[in-house]
Amino acid sequence: MKTPRPASARLRDAAMLLPAIGTFLFLPPAITLFVGTGTLGGVPLIVLYLFGVWLVLIACAAVLARRLADPPPATDPPPATDAPPSDEAPAREPNA
């Protein structure tokens, strides 16, 4: 009975993780995996890897930026009463 996270929260998490993933891929030791004498179409593998990861990051950022809507104003005050939100919970069942 897990309530699915809203898509925007998922996108926000992805946007936060993207630079971390990029950092991981660009820094040793990950990048040293592709150091070698191998070539693909005459171009050294490490060059392809470097520019390939770069391009993928750009593509991901473009997709995320396009889909990431502005968050709702986070200044919404919390509900004044401490009543448990049980009234609303069933309404958000993912049946719709």
Place this chain on the structure above:
Amino acid sequence: MLSANVVLVTALLYVALLFAVAFVGDRRARTGRLGWLQSPLVYTLSISVYCTSWTFYGAVGSAARNGLEFATIYIGPTLVFVGWWVLLRKIVRIAHTQGITSIADMISSRYGKSATLAALVTLIAVVSTTPYIALQLKAVATSVQVISNSGPDTLPGNVDAAPDFHVGFWIAVGMAVFTILFGTRNIDAKERHHGVVAAIALEAVVKLVALLVVGVMVVFGVADGPERIFAAASPEILHAQDAFGPRWVAVTFLSAAAVICLPRQFQVTVVENVDEGHLRTAAWLFPLYLFLLSLFVLPIAIAGVSYLPAGTDPDMFVLTLPIWASRNDIALLSFLGGFSAATSMVIVACIALSTMISNHIVMPVALRLRWVSHSASGEIRRFLLVSRRISICVMLLLGFLYFRFSGDSGALASIGLIAFVGVAQVLPSLLGGLFWRQANVGGALSGLVAGTLLWVYTLFLPSFGSDLILSPQTLAAGPFGIELLRPQALFGLDNFDPLVHAMFWSLSVNTLLFVLVSLARDARPLERLQGTLFVDVFRTPAATAAGLLRRSATTDDLRLLAQRILGDDAAQRLFEQAAQQQGRAHAAPIADDAFITQFERTLAGSIGGASAHAMISQVVTGETISLDALVRIADETQRIREYSHELEVKSRELEATARQLGEANERLRRLDVEKDHFLSQVSHEVRTPMTSIRSFSEILLDDRRLDAAQRERFLRIIHEESVRLTRLLDSTLELNLLEHGETPWQQVPIDPELALDNSIGVCQVLAAGARVRLIEGERARGATVEGEADRLSQVFINLISNAIKYNTSEAPWVRVSSRLDHAAYEVLIEDNGPGIRADERELIFSKFRRGWAHTQTSTPGIGLGLAISWQIMRRLGGSLTLVERSGPGACFKVRLPYPQPVT
């Protein structure tokens, strides 16, 4: 082959074009036709001032020397922009709400509008930008020399002569004129320099196109496709084996820091940002720009190394390759690209720095020394504009002097990296200020001072080369011969690249002091207020923030102040607007907290947060910061966080409770059904004997003619039926007690074999009567279990007698055997009877189930025996199961565990 005149005319025409574009841009902005000037594309292109001549010429030079390392300069910014959501978005939002004018203003505003901090950051920025500007002047001067010196036999680039300082000087003058004309039109730094931005955008396009054209020429004109290029050089040129060391990590980090902290980057990315949404585009478009710019760097470097004569300056490959290939048009375009890269950087850096110098150094001094008249209206505005123009000239002069005296020391890349480490000193204070409430001015100041001093000592001074400031002897042996203090091996940290060494010492000491002093010191109220507004910028509503600072002033005093700083017209507009917002048309606005805060913000946009606060403080009285309100805001955010967490926990609890309730309900329902079933079974069972008792007794009552024998027969039937009835009720009661009886049984150590022998003895008679062979199988003697001997016998007897009674085979037998395993004592009772049908196996131990209902025997049981036996075994701590096996007959297993040793 290009003559000097052609180069000169082209350059002048290009400069004229830039002036025209800037003029048109400014004109359009003034008349309100912003259009494309405010597009995200132009915004992104203006961010590309990151790519200076250091990129344009230096990236290829770096690639020729160090292989892949050049890419780090662009990977760092890529990561920052791809991660815009984390950092840049927050910085831009804060800058919008606080009216931030520069990186120094940002830091100072965060730490309680400290004027000292603003001045310090400005100083760092000036010191680290000076060599950077020198670098641009040098690049342009050298490129002019290279392209106009060209001849068919003496390949240019290996010009050993000193750089042409005349060219450098006139370029500096030209840039000063442009920057003053278009960069200091108004004093409000937040009012965008649209003319400048338009020219910068054009230059960004020119440098990208130029580099791409040179790249395409090299890859597809000179060589034949990328594989030929890479085949032309040995793989060693990539330095792939040694590129990914500490220097790779360090430079990536530095470039990431620089793209945020460099004054010019902060200017174009944050201050000149009109719309936060533009970041969304820049997040991928700027990395794409960097990607395209880097794409051909390696091929150009390889081509330069492979085709050009040895000794050619790698920093000029972009220019010398087209000349070598006799493509003068491309050479000229490339020259313009480099020129664009250099000039755009210098222009933006000068605007950013002049704002910082005038706001954070000149203005506070002028206010203190009373250089500016306090009465004349617009006086401060004029003073500011003049001081900005002078600052621009001073910056360019400083840059030129550095260029003049450092001469040709160092390659382009190393000068740029020195500046990067310098501005990176701001990073700990900036990040700490954005995400850590406790960070305060003491920590920021001590960290910055220590970090900057270390940077100057370990990297900046040694960069001047021999015997200007630090003699080679000092470098090698340390000052006064103290080995421990060698600038490039501080405290014995040897064997490190000087850049990594300097970065390690300056940034780690900086961060450590920042954190420690911040922890040790309490923040002042204004610092706490600003800290909350910065850290919680996405959560604190502007309206709440306005009420935090309480002060009062007369409207007349404020009006006077506004006139002095902004001039009459602007002051008039500001006050009319405020009056309208307060709903007091044609009257003066009331100087309430909200108005004063808004007023201060407007001033801050012109003279910086620290100066604005200082000036407002002169006319307001009783400035108090409502600490309660501050704490409330902090609590509020905390509460929201806790609340959402609580909500999550609660909903999980609710889920669990609902599940438990559901299960309980299901169990109850099953019990209810069972109870109904049981009741109907009992009624049914009772009804049969009752019916016969009733009918026979009726016959006896009604029919007087019955003879004695008949009477006796009927009476016997009635008796038997009532005995049966009693047995049924007894069994039901017993089962009920077993199921629900709470009183524990007295469990004592017994010999189960004795009980089994007993039961077999009892059943011998029954077996003999039914002609069933009762076989004793293997027996395991000597076990001791805990239980009640009588109850155990009852189970055995029930099982054995069932096996006997319902055995319908030709040669019936029942075998009883027992065995011991490591944990329990087991008795098996087998027979060769009809067995239990597969569909009955599950239910055999429930009430009123006669496992042998399908057998035709004369003695029907009441169907409670097995249920009772099962319950007894459960109460004894053992089990009664039906063994699954093939073949005829059934096999029951009674299992009793050994008593647990008492511990």
